[in-house]
Amino acid sequence: MQEIFNIFVKSIFIDNMIFAYFLGMCSYLAVSKTVNTSFGLGLAVVFVLGITVPVDYLLNKYILEAGALSWLGKDFAEVDLSFLSFIMFIAVIASMVQLVEMAVEKFAPALYSSLGIFLPLIAVNCAILGGSLFMQEREYETIAEATSFGVGSGVGFFLAIIGIAAIREKITYSNVPAPLRGLGITFIITGLMGIAFMSFMGIKL
Amino acid sequence: MSEAVKRKEPLFSPRNKKLIFNPLSKENPITVQVLGICSALAVTAKLEPAFVMSISVMAVLAAANVIISMLRNTIPSRIRIIVQLVIVAALVILVDQVLKAFAYDVSKQLSVFVGLIITNCILMGRLEAFAMGNKPWPAFLDGIGNAMGYAWILITIAFFRELFGSGTVWNYPVMENLGLYDLGYKNNGFMILPPMALIVVGIIIWIQRSRDKELVEEK
Numbered sequence: 332m333q334e335i336f337n338i339f340v341k342s343i344f345i346d347n348m349i350f351a352y353f354l355g356m357c358s359y360l361a362v363s364k365t366v367n368t369s370f371g372l373g374l375a376v377v378f379v380l381g382i383t384v385p386v387d388y389l390l391n392k393y394i395l396e397a398g399a400l401s402w403l404g405k406d407f408a409e410v411d412l413s414f415l416s417f418i419m420f421i422a423v424i425a426s427m428v429q430l431v432e433m434a435v436e437k438f439a440p441a442l443y444s445s446l447g448i449f450l451p452l453i454a455v456n457c458a459i460l461g462g463s464l465f466m467q468e469r470e471y472e473t474i475a476e477a478t479s480f481g482v483g484s485g486v487g488f489f490l491a492i493i494g495i496a497a498i499r500e501k502i503t504y505s506n507v508p509a510p511l512r513g514l515g516i517t518f519i520i521t522g523l524m525g526i527a528f529m530s531f532m533g534i535k536l
Numbered sequence: 537m538s539e540a541v542k543r544k545e546p547l548f549s550p551r552n553k554k555l556i557f558n559p560l561s562k563e564n565p566i567t568v569q570v571l572g573i574c575s576a577l578a579v580t581a582k583l584e585p586a587f588v589m590s591i592s593v594m595a596v597l598a599a600a601n602v603i604i605s606m607l608r609n610t611i612p613s614r615i616r617i618i619v620q621l622v623i624v625a626a627l628v629i630l631v632d633q634v635l636k637a638f639a640y641d642v643s644k645q646l647s648v649f650v651g652l653i654i655t656n657c658i659l660m661g662r663l664e665a666f667a668m669g670n671k672p673w674p675a676f677l678d679g680i681g682n683a684m685g686y687a688w689i690l691i692t693i694a695f696f697r698e699l700f701g702s703g704t705v706w707n708y709p710v711m712e713n714l715g716l717y718d719l720g721y722k723n724n725g726f727m728i729l730p731p732m733a734l735i736v737v738g739i740i741i742w743i744q745r746s747r748d749k750e751l752v753e754e755k
Contacts, residue, residue: 356573357657417651418625425618457574457655464648510745513753518738525731
């Protein structure tokens with residue numbers, strides 16, 4: 332139980348998707364103009380990461396890993412399909428996003444209208460595929476650990492995008508040098524936020 | 537027949553040249569179109585991985601652009617994203633296997649970022665915006681051009697980060713050979729850490745936009 336909690340905290344603060352690995356930067360920069368829209372995108376990312384990471388975990392454990400197919404019989408015990416993981420993960424992500432979109436539309440119309448266009452966009456968000464690939468690389472032991480890693484990374488992304496959106500809303504009133512306006516200053520602010528998040532790096536969990 | 541030949545564009549017509557050279561400056565994928573930032577920042581602590589990453593992106597982007605542009609009239613528009621993802625993923629698997637076979641150390645350093653070429657926004661962006669509506673040859677040039685635009689930014693960032701962060705250029709100890717360490721010079725370890733990549737990109741954008749006023753954003 333403690334291990335699961337550690338992974339959760341670690342993936343939010345120490346291994347933050349944006350500040351430590353720059354994953355999902357494209358949508359992070361494009362959708363962070365106002366707090367409202369970035370709230371929607373952040374929620375959608377938490378949601379989708381929380382679902383795709385455990386699904387990809389099962390896929391990796393029972394189909395792709397070296398020796399994962401041993402449940403099929405002795406002949407399959409040696410098979411290593413891990414080179415297929417990119418295409419399998421992206422297929423799972425694209426179809427899960429589609430499924431989640433349909434389910435949310437049916438059962439939670441209010442949430443659907445607030446997530447709106449962001450759900451389909453998420454299929455090509457680097458943070459989602461990155462979550463699955465990191466899960467594979469770090470070899471989490473149980474599905475609970477994988478899930479807490481997925482949700483934690485999502486929450487990290489959520490915090491980062493809300494933070495930058497709030498700062499960008501404020502900064503429209505400041506006198507930024509013209510060539511730096513918009514994109515340039517956003518990069519520099521993200522860098523400064525990253526430095527702030529680095530203070531968590533020394534924490535051992 | 538002869539008429540058809542006459543009307544055909546030469547291979548490097550002005551329009552085609554633009555496809556290659558515009559992405560280097562005015563339509564740069566990173567600093568202007570804001571595509572493909574994720575990988576651009578993470579692999580630039582040293583020159584070597586940045587260079588390998590650029591070559592990989594170039595190979596995947598050019599090939600994917602050509603394939604999609606050849607298929608553009610047969611792909612149903614409703615499922616085009618999935619078709620594009622599958623084609624790109626197949627190409628990335630090829631690149632990944634080649635890297636593992638011939639440049640294992642670099643492929644370990646790049647870790648998940650080779651796989652993340654699949655969701656690199658440059659790919660989806662160029663496939664959607666260009667390859668779906670153009671013939672294979674211009675699509676190929678567009679792929680090469682955009683990948684070069686991506687590459688030079690990557691290599692510039694990596695050059696500065698490696699020079700000031702580790703005091704080397706392509707693992708060659710420049711600072712040591714210049715004798716700067718004896719004068720009391722110290723490497724700035726901060727340059728290797730992730731946040732500095734963002735700040736270096738910010739500065740590149742600043743320089744580019746102060747030279748080219750058209751790119752300045754409106755308030």
